[in-house]
Amino acid sequence: MNIGEIARRAGVSRSTVSYALTGKRPVSEETKRRIQAVIDELGYRPNASARALKEGRTRTIGLVIPPASQRLTDMQLGFVASVVDAAARADLDVLLSPSGGEHDRSFERVVTGRRVDGVILMEIRLEDDRVARLQQLGLPFVGIGRTRHPEDMSWVDVDYETLIAKCVHHLADLGHRQLALVNRSAELVAAGYGPGHRAQSGFDRAIAERGLRGVRVCCADDAQAGQSCLEQLLTEHPGLTAIATINEAAVSGMYRGLAEAGLSVPGDFSIAGVAARHWAENLHPPLTAADVPADELGARAVELLIQRVADPGTPQHHLLVAPPISLRGSTGPARPRD
Amino acid sequence: MNIGEIARRAGVSRSTVSYALTGKRPVSEETKRRIQAVIDELGYRPNASARALKEGRTRTIGLVIPPASQRLTDMQLGFVASVVDAAARADLDVLLSPSGGEHDRSFERVVTGRRVDGVILMEIRLEDDRVARLQQLGLPFVGIGRTRHPEDMSWVDVDYETLIAKCVHHLADLGHRQLALVNRSAELVAAGYGPGHRAQSGFDRAIAERGLRGVRVCCADDAQAGQSCLEQLLTEHPGLTAIATINEAAVSGMYRGLAEAGLSVPGDFSIAGVAARHWAENLHPPLTAADVPADELGARAVELLIQRVADPGTPQHHLLVAPPISLRGSTGPARPRD
DNA sequence: TTGTAAGCGTTATCAG
DNA sequence: CTGATAACGCTTACAA
Numbered sequence: 001m002n003i004g005e006i007a008r009r010a011g012v013s014r015s016t017v018s019y020a021l022t023g024k025r026p027v028s029e030e031t032k033r034r035i036q037a038v039i040d041e042l043g044y045r046p047n048a049s050a051r052a053l054k055e056g057r058t059r060t061i062g063l064v065i066p067p068a069s070q071r072l073t074d075m076q077l078g079f080v081a082s083v084v085d086a087a088a089r090a091d092l093d094v095l096l097s098p099s100g101g102e103h104d105r106s107f108e109r110v111v112t113g114r115r116v117d118g119v120i121l122m123e124i125r126l127e128d129d130r131v132a133r134l135q136q137l138g139l140p141f142v143g144i145g146r147t148r149h150p151e152d153m154s155w156v157d158v159d160y161e162t163l164i165a166k167c168v169h170h171l172a173d174l175g176h177r178q179l180a181l182v183n184r185s186a187e188l189v190a191a192g193y194g195p196g197h198r199a200q201s202g203f204d205r206a207i208a209e210r211g212l213r214g215v216r217v218c219c220a221d222d223a224q225a226g227q228s229c230l231e232q233l234l235t236e237h238p239g240l241t242a243i244a245t246i247n248e249a250a251v252s253g254m255y256r257g258l259a260e261a262g263l264s265v266p267g268d269f270s271i272a273g274v275a276a277r278h279w280a281e282n283l284h285p286p287l288t289a290a291d292v293p294a295d296e297l298g299a300r301a302v303e304l305l306i307q308r309v310a311d312p313g314t315p316q317h318h319l320l321v322a323p324p325i326s327l328r329g330s331t332g333p334a335r336p337r338d
Numbered sequence: 339m340n341i342g343e344i345a346r347r348a349g350v351s352r353s354t355v356s357y358a359l360t361g362k363r364p365v366s367e368e369t370k371r372r373i374q375a376v377i378d379e380l381g382y383r384p385n386a387s388a389r390a391l392k393e394g395r396t397r398t399i400g401l402v403i404p405p406a407s408q409r410l411t412d413m414q415l416g417f418v419a420s421v422v423d424a425a426a427r428a429d430l431d432v433l434l435s436p437s438g439g440e441h442d443r444s445f446e447r448v449v450t451g452r453r454v455d456g457v458i459l460m461e462i463r464l465e466d467d468r469v470a471r472l473q474q475l476g477l478p479f480v481g482i483g484r485t486r487h488p489e490d491m492s493w494v495d496v497d498y499e500t501l502i503a504k505c506v507h508h509l510a511d512l513g514h515r516q517l518a519l520v521n522r523s524a525e526l527v528a529a530g531y532g533p534g535h536r537a538q539s540g541f542d543r544a545i546a547e548r549g550l551r552g553v554r555v556c557c558a559d560d561a562q563a564g565q566s567c568l569e570q571l572l573t574e575h576p577g578l579t580a581i582a583t584i585n586e587a588a589v590s591g592m593y594r595g596l597a598e599a600g601l602s603v604p605g606d607f608s609i610a611g612v613a614a615r616h617w618a619e620n621l622h623p624p625l626t627a628a629d630v631p632a633d634e635l636g637a638r639a640v641e642l643l644i645q646r647v648a649d650p651g652t653p654q655h656h657l658l659v660a661p662p663i664s665l666r667g668s669t670g671p672a673r674p675r676d
Numbered sequence: 677t678t679g680t681a682a683g684c685g686t687t688a689t690c691a692g
Numbered sequence: 693c694t695g696a697t698a699a700c701g702c703t704t705a706c707a708a
Contacts, residue, residue, distance in 0.1 A: 002685055013695045018687060025688095028693060043475075045450035049390035050685035053700050058387065060433070071419075071616065077410065084436050088444045093453070094434045095398070098422050106426045112383035114701095115431070137381075223620045252590075256622050278409065282561045284594050340701055351679045356703060363704090366677060388701035391684050452685095 001044050009042075010035045021046065052114075060093040061305060062116040064107060064130065066123045067098050073221060073249050074279040075292055076122065079144055082298025083120055090306060099130075111139055118309045120144060120301050124155075126192040140308035142301045145194055152316060154304050156297045159322035160195045160246060160274060161202035163290040166325055167244040167272040168206035168214075170288070175334035176242035176270060178213040179203075180233050182226075182254070184247050186218035199246045199274075213239070219250045226253025227260075234261055241269055241334050248275035251283055266332030272325065285329030293323055339382050347380075348373045359384065390452075398431040399643060400454040402445060402468065404461045405436050411559060411587050412617040413630055414460065417482055420636025421458055428644060437468075449477055456647045458482060458639050462493075464530040478646040480639045483532055490654060492642050494635045497660040498533045498584060498612060499540035501628040504663055505582040505610040506544035506552075508626070513672035514580035514608060516551040517541075518571050520564070520592070522585050524556035537584045537612075551577070557588045564591025565598075572599055579607055579672050586613035589621055604670030610663065623667030631661055 007014045012031055019025040020035045027035075038044075052058045063083055066072065072080070087094045095116055099107035111119060111134060121130060124145035131153060134141045143155035164181065171179055181203040183189055189196035200216055207214035215237055219229040229250065233240055234257070245251065251273065255265060263269045265285055273280075277291035297319070304317050345352045350369055357363040358373045365373075376382075390396040401421055404410065410418070425432045433454055437445035449457060449472060459468060462483035469491060472479045481493035502519065509517055519541040521527055527534035538554055545552035553575055557567040567588065571578055572595070583589065589611065593603060601607045603623055611618075615629035635657070642655050 003687095004685075014685090015687075015689095015696080016694060019694090022687085026693065031694085043450075047391070047685050048451040048453045049387045049396065050700090051451075051687080052387035053385070053391050053684090053702085054686045054688085056700075063434075072415065077415065081409075081436075084434055088436060091443065091447070093444075093447060096401075096422055096432045096434050098419075098426060105429065106431075108383075109429070109431060112381075113386040113389075115386045222616075223622075252620075252622075278560075282590075284561075284590075341703095342701075352702080353680080353704075354678060357678090360703080364677070369677085385701050388684090389703075391686085391700090392702045392704085394684075 001042055002047065003044075006035065006038050006042065006044050010038045056114075057117045057309075058115065059091065060095055060116045061087055061302070061309075062095045062097055062110040062119040064097045064099055064110070064119060064121045071221070073276075075248060075276040075294060078276050078278075078292070078294030079122060079298050082295045083144075083302055085295075086299040086302035090302065092302075092306075107133075111137060118142070118305045120305060124194060126194050126197060128192075138312075140305060140312055142305045142308065144297060144301050146318075147194070150318070154308060154316045154318070156301050156304070156319040156321070158195065158274065158292050158297070159198075159320045161198040161205075162322045163274050163325070164199045164202035164244050164246065165206040166290065166322075167274075168203060168212070169210065170272055170325060171242040171244065171270055171331065172206075172210040172212060174242075174270060174331060176212075177334070178237065178239040179207065179215075179242045179244060180237065180240055181214065181216045182229060182243055182245035182247050182250060183216060183218045185220045185225075189218055195246055203244060215240070219247050221247060221249040223250065223253035223256065226250030227257040228253075230254045230257030231261070234258075234263075238337060241337055242331070243269075243271045243273075245271065245273040248273065248279050248287075251275070251287055255283065263337075265330055268335055268337065270331040270334070272331050277326070280326070280328065283330070288325060288328045288331040290323050290325045293321060297321065339380055341382075341384065344373065344376050344380065344382050348376045394452075395455045395647070396453065397429065398433055398454045399425055399640070400433045400435055400448040400457040402435045402437055402448070402457060402459045409559070411614075413586060413614045413632060416614050416616075416630070416632030417460060417636050420633045421482075421640055423633075424637040424640035428640065430640075430644075445471075449475060456480070456643045458643055462532060464532050464535060466530075476650075478643060478650055480643045480646065482635060482639050484656075485532070488656070492646060492654045492656070494639050494642070494657040494659070496533065496612065496630050496635070497536075497658045499536040499543075500660045501612045501663070502537045502540035502582050502584065503544040504628065504660075505612075506541060506550070507548065508610055508663060509580040509582065509608055509669065509672075510544075510548040510550060512580075512608060512669060514550075515672070516575065516577040516579060517545065517553075518575065518578055518581045519552065519554045520567060520581055520583035520585050520588060521554060521556045523558045523563075527556055533584055541582060553578070557585050559585060559587040561588065561591035561594065564588030565595040566591075568592040568595030569599070572596075572601075576675060579675055580669070581607075581609045581611075583609065583611040584613075586611065586617050586625075589613070589625055593621065601675075603668055606673055606675065608669040608672070610669050615664070618664070618666065621668070626663060626666045626669040628661050628663045631659060635659065 118140035126148040280287040456478035464486040618625040
């Protein structure tokens with residue numbers, strides 16, 4: 001079923017059908033009706049490949065996510081959901097590319113061959129080959145996250161540095177003097193994962209400003225790692241009474257480790273962090289945390305991308321958000337342990 | 339940059355470049371080298387739309403997921419991950435469509451207009467409009483899940499009926515006499531969500547076979563709902579000592595509710611269910627559960643789809659899996675409560 | 677071993 | 693207000 005068939009049956013030319021569909025040229029009510037009738041009867045929809053070939057755009061955006069094999073965090077999932085939602089609202093389709101490694105077929109397929117009009121890139125590293133590749137290709141893209149020198153790209157990001165510093169100040173205000181930063185996995189941080197590094201800077205800065213003692217550790221993205229990480233922290237740092245973290249997936253394990261060490265939260269120990277609201281609220285006790293507005297960030301990223309696709313000459317936009325810390329049940333006044 | 343430009347610079351015809359690329363006709367080593375050199379230099383990749391238009395296939399599959407706004411469960415996420423992975427291995431791209439409602443633009447866009455070669459459909463209802471639509475369109479598709487009368491479609495599915503029955507038998511063997519089934523949300527079940535209904539049948543059957551007392555409740559997909567659901571169950575059914583569930587997201591809340599009622603797991607109360615292994619293992623105590631092999635199911639679904647795309651006349655395949663129940667720490671001998 | 681040319685289904689330009 | 697026709701970039705008979 002193609003446009004020619006519709007035209008034939010409606011007794012008009014192909015161009016008239018096309019114009020009736022797109023409205024880019026006036027078509028008399030009468031013919032419009034006749035054409036629509038045939039279309040409805042046969043269930044015709046224009047061939048997307050032909051249209052893309054002719055128009056030079058696909059009405060599709062690429063979404064590059066971390067390799068699917070390693071589980072997505074709740075926050076990452078929130079980004080994916082909001083991007084997909086926002087794209088759907090703008091009548092755009094989303095082509096998924098699970099890629100993170102260096103030489104990646106899926107990524108190459110999606111970004112070359114005019115398969116998409118633009119790309120949203122998640123989980124960006126401080127130095128990121130994919131960013132360089134996209135810039136080289138001249139394909140419009142927007143980062144959820146940013147590189148070390150992000151001036152020449154559009155991005156939206158969470159201000160981990162500020163937020164972790166705020167967590168430290170909040171804990172210091174509560175009287176905590178010895179704090180730990182629980183980061184994400186060592187591999188991720190070693191690979192130059194931006195949030196990991198920026199959280200460290202924020203932590204170091206705030207620790208210094210308040211004259212506290214601080215220790216930084218990495219931890220894999222799951223509850224079991226959180227538990228063993230916490231056990232180790234407790235034995236190695238007897239004076240520790242509080243944790244700041246960006247590792248939402250590990251928090252329930254940390255709670256468990258504390259419980260098994262006979263420490264209550266927030267009575268004996270406090271934890272504050274950066275997390276998806278849904279996740280923070282579902283922990284027990286609910287986590288005092290800066291709630292990452294994944295919905296807003298994803299939607300904004302799509303907006304920026306649409307803009308760049310429409311006019312690649314448009315200036316780069318940057319959106320750095322530092323949501324307020326929601327006080328919940330996981331932080332309280334310090335009570336010395338030793 | 340197009341194939342004509344490559345041909346011109348390599349001093350050959352467009353067809354030769356095409357054949358050098360696809361290997362569908364012998365090309366002399368010498369010209370092949372020369373062509374490749376030009377391609378490498380200019381970074382040429384064939385235009386996907388043009389190729390799709392000519393070949394009549396897009397090398398892309400659609401993946402229809404539940405509306406992104408409502409959070410995906412860990413198991414659903416596992417399916418998405420494995421489908422995306424398997425597709426990537428087969429050099430297929432994945433177009434995402436978040437749709438569940440009745441009249442859905444995103445779904446229509448993806449399944450019409452020759453945008454994809456086939457579709458994988460998740461979260462299928464007993465009566466599902468989308469299945470009917472796909473059959474009407476004649477677009478190859480494979481379900482992860484199945485309708486009430488699933489003979490005339492290909493699908494892979496988890497045998498919830500058998501698995502929940504097995505859970506009941508396991509709990510009965512441990513001496514439990516009064517059991518509850520915690521289903522997924524009431525809306526989902528009311529909408530004809532297959533696993534919900536099939537779990538009920540399995541539960542009823544096993545309860546009858548063993549002469550037990552059983553009660554069935556629905557529960558939203560989150561920890562807080564799990565907790566309040568459990569509190570209600572405990573007050574309304576004082577003799578209850580065990581739960582079978584397919585609601586993995588609610589389990590941690592049920593644990594919490596039990597703990598706050600002063601009941602230990604598995605000392606005072608047992609829970610068994612169907613869940614993603616990762617999820618079951620990360621609970622505390624780890625959940626005795628049939629571990630849904632999402633990886634295998636997703637990969638098989640992609641395989642089946644590839645087959646159907648290659649030859650639409652191929653017979654429909656059905657794969658119903660009932661993995662063994664992994665005994666973990668959440669079930670133990672019954673100890674009467676009242 | 678290579679080249680020529682038709683055609684996939686659209687949209688847009690140019691005529692009428 | 694409408695029709696013919698030329699692209700868009702590719703693959704693939706058919707010829708040489």
